[in-house]
Amino acid sequence: MRERVKEILEENFPDIDFESSDELVDDGIIDSLSIVGMISALSDEFDVSLPYEEIVPENFNSLDSIAELIEKYM
Amino acid sequence: MIGMSYISFSFLLFLAVLMTLYLLMPSVRLRQIILLAGNLVFYICAGGRSLLAILIATTFIVYAASRLMGRVYEGFESETAAKELKPKEKSQLLASYRKRAKAVLIPSLVIVLGILVYGKAGKLIGFPETSDFSSLAGAGFRAVMVPLGISYYTFSAVGYLLDIYWRKTKAEKNPLLLLLSMTYFPVIIQGPISRYDRLMKQFGELPGFSYERVTFGLQRAVFGFFKKLVLADRISAFPAAVFGNIQEHSGLLVVLAVCANAVHLYMDFSGCMDIVIGISEALGVTLDENFSQPFFSKSAAEFWRRWHITLGSWFKDYVYMPIATSKFMMNRTSAIRKSGKKRLASFTAAAVPLIVVWILTGLWHGTGADYLLWGVYWGVLIILETAFAPEWKKLAAYLHTEPDRPLPGFLRMVRTFVYFCFGRMITALGCAGSALIILRRIFSGSGAREFIDGSVFTYGVDAKDFAVIAAGLFICFLVSIWQTKMHIRERIAKMALPVRWAVYLAGIMAVVIFGVYGPGYSASSFVYGAF
Known part of the structure; x- marks a missing residue:
């Protein structure tokens, strides 16, 4: 799952190194605009719909937490 | 003491008395009571006396709505604790509880936001301001009552209700803590727009004197x-x-x-x-901080992350992100992407919520056409910057410039200051053509x-x-x-x-x-x- 998520994100956001930090949002590596793009790409690929309450920095801070989040709603 | 502001002599006197009493109190409870008394005295002296009732009534509505929604979700938690549910089943169950919470959320938002919108819209169509109910009735309701600090406490209250609805925070049971937050004298007049959950947590453990x-x-x-x-x-x-x-x-x-x-x-x-x-x-x-050296910003978007930070972050959390991540927007952009227009899809995903945010930001500042124009101006600037980021990058590479080096960085700061000054020109004269009039005067002679x-x-x-x-x-x-x-x-x-x-x-x-x-x-x- 993690690898698949990584592949999709890297394809859509070639400039972002998702493995570079465990605090992607807090370190300013990804902003709200990228989060929106990430949700859109991942929802399309995995056919999931994320409730707004899950869209918090903690869920997007690392590749692991993003993969976990998607898995939860599959 | 009428019209006491943060820079009046009466305020310094008020602050000296309040601080002395507050810091002398031996317990959290007593400090809370002194602070609440101080909040009310300040609100009354700052000119909010006749409309204090509206602020208190709003607090009551927010408290009731938050507790009701809190109770709905407590039901959800006890049901999920009793059953072993898979995540998907859990989210389906949550959807039914959310419907019940929504039945509480919507009417409370309509009332709380309605008072703000009524005041703003009334002013726009030229209704005079009145400060008591009898003169409002006397004017056949063709007047508006605008409680002191309404733009600030309404936003904080709406944010708190939405956070509970989205289960990002829990409803506070102690009404005193909510009343303290909604009337807190340092923020009531000009912000920062506070997040009540964070304020209430601190009011619950008010510390004693520390040199x-x-x-x-x-x-x-x-x-x-x-x-x-x-x-x-x-x-x-x-x-x-x-x-x-x-x-x-x-x-x-x-x-x-x-x-x-x-x-x-x-x-x-x-x-x-x-x-x-x-x-x-x-x-x-x-x-929360409201400024972080905004004139060192290198772009319009960065400027708004460093200027009036609490307003920007409120719009991001309660307008921009909910619209951008809504099913409606996701489906639309997904359809565009699937038709092969990837660039258009990401442009739409960024631009639509941004323009809504900026029109609302303009209206929050003022209801005249000049403020609407001001909002659209910033919205367009930020869309041009963010939605066309790949194109700007290509241009920089083509010109062999590194935008973050000292000189280009400094020039970008100057450019951001010019953006800001131009924005100020739009509202400086208080009429729709303000910026044009000023520009014309700038180019009409050397001065x-x-x-x-x-x-x-x-x-x-x-x-x-x-x-x-x-x-x-x-x-x-x-x-x-x-x-x-x-x-x-x-x-x-x-x-x-x-x-x-x-x-x-x-x-x-x-x-x-x-x-x-x-x-x-x-x-x-x-x-x-x-x-």
Whole structure:
């Protein structure tokens, strides 16, 4: 799952190194605009719909937490 | 005491009495009670007396709605605890509970936001303002009542209700803590727009006296008084004089007035924030920062992450993200992407929520056409920047420039300041064509004569004032630079006693000697208090 998520994100956001930090949002590596793009790409690929309450920095801070989040709603 | 503001003598007296009583109290409970009494006294003295009932009623509605939604979700939690559910089943069950929470959320939002919208819309169509219910009824409801601080506490209250609905925070059971947050005197008039969950947590554990905290807080407040009384109130006369008679002026003089107008707003608003955040720090309550050296920003989007931060982050959390991640938007952009138009899909995903946010931001500041235009102006700038980011990058590579190197970085800061000044021009004259009128005057002559014959010093700011402003701005510039590198107050606290006290006294003396005081010490009111 993690690898698949990584592949999709890297394809859509070639400039972002998702493995570079465990605090992607807090370190300013990804902003709200990228989060929106990430949700859109991942929802399309995995056919999931994320409730707004899950869209918090903690869920997007690392590749692991993003993969976990998607898995939860599959 | 009517019309007490943060820079009135009566406020200093109020603060001295409140702080003494508050810091002497031996328990959290007593400190809460003293603080609540202080909040109410402040609200009444600041001119909110006749409409205090609306603020209290709003608090009651927010409390009732938050508790009802809290109870709905407690039901969900106990049901999920009793059954073993898969995540998907859990989210389906949650959807049914959410429907029930929504039945509470919508009416409460309609009432809380309705009072704000009624006031703003009423003003737009020219209804007069009234301060009591009987004259409202007497006017056949063709008047508006605008409670003091409504734009600020409404936003905080709406954010709190939405956070509970989205289960990002839990409903507070103690109504006293909510009442303390909704009436908290440092934030009620001009913000920062607080997140009530964070405030209530702090009100629940109000700390006692700490020498370091109280002195640090008061030092910051003194710096705020310096920005407001020495700089903002001294600068303001100049743009007021030039804009007040704009057809008589041209060129450089108008450019200087536009820059002065921008710097005045920063000193006025950020000075007020230093005062209130400092006072709150002395009381043991940390408020969210509203400014982070905004004039060092290299882009419009970055500027709005560093200027009026709490307003921007409110719009991001409660308007931008919910729209951008809504099913409707996701489906639309997904359909566009699947049709092969990837670029258009990401443009739509960024642009639609941004334009909604900026129209609302404009309307929050004022309901006239000039503010609407101002909102659209910033929206378009930010969309051009963010949605076309790949194109800008390609352009920079083509031109062989590295945008983050010192010189291009500095030029980008200057450009951001120009963006800001232009934005100010849109609303400076209070009419829809404001920016055009000012631009026309800028290009209608050199305006150099006033600088050569010295008449530039006759527009409310004489040569001595210019010198004080230049020195004051230089100090603020140094402080801004230092702030990016160190904790200034901690650094000063570690200095030898005579040096330390020389710095403190110099700060206080600067405010006392160079502050601009009107008759009977009623310095001019803050710009952002009117929203």
